Amino acid sequence: MMRQTLLHPLFFLLLICVPTFGQTPFPFNETGYGNVMKQAKSENKSVLYMMYAAWCPHCHKMRDEVFADKEVSDLLQKNFLVAAQDVELEGGRDLARKFSVSSYPTFVVLDKDGNFLYGFNGELKKPDFIAELNEAKNPEKQLPYLKKNFGNDPSDGNKALALILALRKASLSANEVALKYLSTQKDEQLVNALNWKILANGVSEIESRPFQYVLSHQKEFASVSSEKRVARKIENIAMEALKNPAEKGDTIGYKKQRVLVKSIRMRKTDSLAYVYDKFLYEKVRDWKAYQNATIHSVDDFDAKNYSSLRNTAAVYLTEISDKEALKTAVKWSEKATSLQESKDGYLQTAKLYEKIGDKTKAIAAAQTAREFCIRVGFGTKDADELLKKLQSK
DSSP: OHHHHHHHHHHHHHHHHSOGGGSSSSOOBOSOHHHHHHHHHHHTOEEEEEEEOTTOHHHHHIIIIIITSHHHHHHHHHHEEEEEEETTSTTHHHHHHHTTOOSSSEEEEEOTTOOEEEEEESOOOHHHHHHHHHHHTOGGGSHHHHHHHHHHOTTOHHHHHHHHHHHHHTTOOOHHHHHHHHTTSOGGGSOSHHHHHHHHHHOOOTTSHHHHHHHHTHHHHHTTSOHHHHHHHHHHHHHHHHHHHHHHTOHHHHHHHHHHHHTTOOHHHHHHHHHHHHHHHHHTTOHHHHHHHHTTTHHHHOTTOHHHHHHHHHHHHHHOOOHHHHHHHHHHHHHHHHHSOOHHHHHHHHHHHHHTTOHHHHHHHHHHHHHHHHHHTOOOHHHHHHHHHHHTO
């Protein structure tokens, strides 16, 4: 009996210590990129690399339900050296950057020399995954073949589209290919169904000739697609133009792109400029620019957005000192609580009134916060402390 009792905790400990991907019956190679490619070369095999994160439920589902399937396993082991890399472990970030990984799981197919052949991503059902594997091992579906085929005749729209779709599936830029093909088309040739697919899936430069032509011929392109698709393409290009410099904190590059986005003169693109203005100037802590970007725009774009009204007013509370601007922030905070009551919203309003020196209204807002807490069964400690502070002044 004692022996059996001692085995239980040891068995439990072993289960805990096994790495997450070690639990799968599929023999992933997780020895690192260098070792994987050495083995691929020695075995003369292509590599299917699964880029994953330990916290990703889609990755676990692929491992537990798809890779564990015998038909899938047999297909994989016959055609590929199958490797996996946790992007958050050593070497993972570099590999993710190398292969433009932006979502999990991502599957990258390489030849034995490390050349990129094929890519796709996401949680897939067994039939869809098998279909992707069959495409991945077909030389005519691989990027080297598609690039050579297009390069032999850059004026062939079907060859261009095939390459563009493969690049997009692999999360790689197709802009250069799309622009190269479209440069073979005169303006009067641009509006047709095939060219629209190439524009929609490939072009990403806001200053490019094809996109500028779309802007000035929206109705014509809508006739070969739809108004909704044309509008969505315009919005997506505007978003990408603003997103990249904003995320990098590049204020000079952002301002240049912003001028182009604002020149589109659509409410949706103006709204995107407003959103990224706030994001950028909060990121770089340029509070004067943040105030200029919001003071006259919040009412236009966020009048009914509770969270955004609250968050913008919160920035004013902590970072803005201009009294007139703070009075406007009070209105945003009050508007937010009219849309959705909350203890924090009422307290924020009270603190904004305190900051502009209106003690009477600050006390009234703090009292409202206290009454709200009593009404919904919350504790009143925060409201009581603020009231005590205000009344002692």
